[in-house]
Amino acid sequence: MKQEKINRNYEIARERFAELGIDTETAISALQKLSLSLHCWQTDDVSGFENPDGSLSGGIQATGNYPGKARNIDEVRADIEKVNTLIPGNHRLSLHAIYGDFKGKKVDRNEIEPEHFQSWIDWAKLNNMKLDFNSTSFSHSKSGNLSLSNRDKGIRDFWIEHTIRSRRIADEMGRQLKSKACHNLWIHDGSKDITVDRYLYRSLLKDSLDKIFENKFTNVKDAVECKLFGTGLESFTVGSHEFYMGYAMKNGLMATLDMGHFHPTEETYDKISSLLLFSPEIMLHVSRPVRWDSDHVVILNDSVQMLAQEIIWANALERVNVGLDYFDASINRIGAYVIGIRATQKAFLQALLTPIKKLREYEASEQGFERLALLEESKTLPWNDVYNYFCMLNNVPVAEDYISEVEKYEKEVTSKR
Ligand SMILES: C[C@H](O)[C@H](O)[C@@H](O)C(=O)CO
Numbered sequence: 001m002k003q004e005k006i007n008r009n010y011e012i013a014r015e016r017f018a019e020l021g022i023d024t025e026t027a028i029s030a031l032q033k034l035s036l037s038l039h040c041w042q043t044d045d046v047s048g049f050e051n052p053d054g055s056l057s058g059g060i061q062a063t064g065n066y067p068g069k070a071r072n073i074d075e076v077r078a079d080i081e082k083v084n085t086l087i088p089g090n091h092r093l094s095l096h097a098i099y100g101d102f103k104g105k106k107v108d109r110n111e112i113e114p115e116h117f118q119s120w121i122d123w124a125k126l127n128n129m130k131l132d133f134n135s136t137s138f139s140h141s142k143s144g145n146l147s148l149s150n151r152d153k154g155i156r157d158f159w160i161e162h163t164i165r166s167r168r169i170a171d172e173m174g175r176q177l178k179s180k181a182c183h184n185l186w187i188h189d190g191s192k193d194i195t196v197d198r199y200l201y202r203s204l205l206k207d208s209l210d211k212i213f214e215n216k217f218t219n220v221k222d223a224v225e226c227k228l229f230g231t232g233l234e235s236f237t238v239g240s241h242e243f244y245m246g247y248a249m250k251n252g253l254m255a256t257l258d259m260g261h262f263h264p265t266e267e268t269y270d271k272i273s274s275l276l277l278f279s280p281e282i283m284l285h286v287s288r289p290v291r292w293d294s295d296h297v298v299i300l301n302d303s304v305q306m307l308a309q310e311i312i313w314a315n316a317l318e319r320v321n322v323g324l325d326y327f328d329a330s331i332n333r334i335g336a337y338v339i340g341i342r343a344t345q346k347a348f349l350q351a352l353l354t355p356i357k358k359l360r361e362y363e364a365s366e367q368g369f370e371r372l373a374l375l376e377e378s379k380t381l382p383w384n385d386v387y388n389y390f391c392m393l394n395n396v397p398v399a400e401d402y403i404s405e406v407e408k409y410e411k412e413v414t415s416k417r
């Protein structure tokens with residue numbers, strides 16, 4: 001798109017929003033400050049470098065076989081660097097423990113150290129990114145169906161050790177990069193069929209968590225992620241929403257809300273205000289469940305738009321750590337990142353550009369028709385011209401121009417893998 005046209009459209013949009021009492025410049029600077037936490041695992045279908053040819057376990061699945069997945073640390077980095085050239089803003093990178101720089105050595109999960117992630121910290125500095133971290137309970141010979149809630153103390157201790165080490169690594173990342181790292185704990189623990197000892201497993205998990213969180217780390221923001229069920233573990237999930245919400249609120253941790261981790265008609269956006277009333281910060285995994293926790297690429301749908309609205313309208317942008325979590329192996333993986341990141345930003349921009357003051361006046365005076373009408377009208381206000389202008393300001397491709405860039409990278413790089 002030509003610069004002149006982008007500027008012209010932006011001017012028209014700016015005037016239109018001004019008529020509704022909205023300042024587009026304020027919205028643009030808020031969006032500029034929004035740092036999303038990009039998940040490294042879309043590059044390689046959650047394979048990691050520990051045992052890249054092993055199978056993905058823990059009830060999660062990356063479906064599809066599109067060529068060009070990243071096969072090693074250099075390729076993961078190259079792909080993220082490419083993504084960064086196609087998206088506006090400065091973002092964080094979220095790593096899983098299986099993405100350490102192990103240099104071909106066998107380093108078991110209970111042996112990981114900050115040194116295995118030092119090259120990531122150096123890379124992040126060079127690339128103007130901050131880091132977040134996740135312990136990894138899946139895809140390991142000791143994963144089974146139960147890790148931190150296993151009856152076997154030996155297995156529990158192994159995963160406790162792993163998770164404490166993961167938090168220490170996050171602390172080092174936060175310290176060196178001068179930005180607290182979110183450490184997200186998600187475990188797959190559950191059961192395929194009915195269990196008759198839910199209380200036992202949950203008390204074992206609680207006990208493991210108490211040990212894991214015994215020490216506070218200054219440069220870490222701890223989060224715990226619940227889930228409804230995993231494939232092959234359909235009847236029971238130890239770390240349910242109620243379990244982690246209780247644990248997080250009692251112990252001053254963040255709850256992570258993954259959009260794919262609830263009942264199909266249960267929406268994440270409705271949980272935001274409740275959690276923010278009881279917790280200083282929360283974490284999100286923006287995703288797109290299609291019939292189950294399928295981790296489809298995020299698009300600009302009602303769920304994401306309403307999620308962004310809830311955050312903006314609660315004036316809570318600084319209290320919500322927005323991470324992405326999806327892994328689609330059926331399309332170009334770089335393109336998958338760009339679509340999802342841009343869709344998330346667009347949702348936030350749209351929310352920032354909604355005439356909330358007027359909408360609230362209507363609501364307060366019980367003018368339901370007027371509220372609904374203005375809500376509908378705001379959906380088609382020229383917010384996309386503001387987004388295009390935002391892309392131009394950030395020197396990244398505007399609108400569909402990124403498609404050919406992704407195709408070029410595929411031709412020159414990923415298709416040769
Ligand atoms: C790989 C991720 O940590 C994982 O997707 C987790 O966050 C999750 O959402 C599991 O369903």
Ligand SMILES: [Mn+2]
Nearest residue numbers: 225258285325
């Ligand atoms: Mn998740």
